[in-house]
Amino acid sequence: MKRFHPIGTVVTLIDGTKPLMIYGRLQHRDGSEEIFDYVACLYPEGHIDDDHNIFFYDKDVEHILFVGYRTPDDEEYQALMLEELKNLQ
Secondary structure, X not given: OOOOOOOOOEEEEOOOOOOEEEEEEEEOOOOOOOOXXXXXXXXXXXXOOHHHOEEEOHHHEEEXXXXXXXXXXXXXXXXXXXXXXXXXX
């Protein structure tokens, strides 16, 4: 079963040069129907503006530097996201 990294997880991407902090899951860019696994911001800078959002898929992650906060609420929400994914396919 697919699992999403929790909010707050810090990763580097394949061929990436800077750490990113995940702050959204199952996201799409404005004006696009494509749904990405994650949206992140630069770490340690944080969210600068919408032009600095980085959208990517789980397969793009090279290293996990820090795992974000995982709770029972997050587990419940992940189940809802996976159900939504099934409905989209």
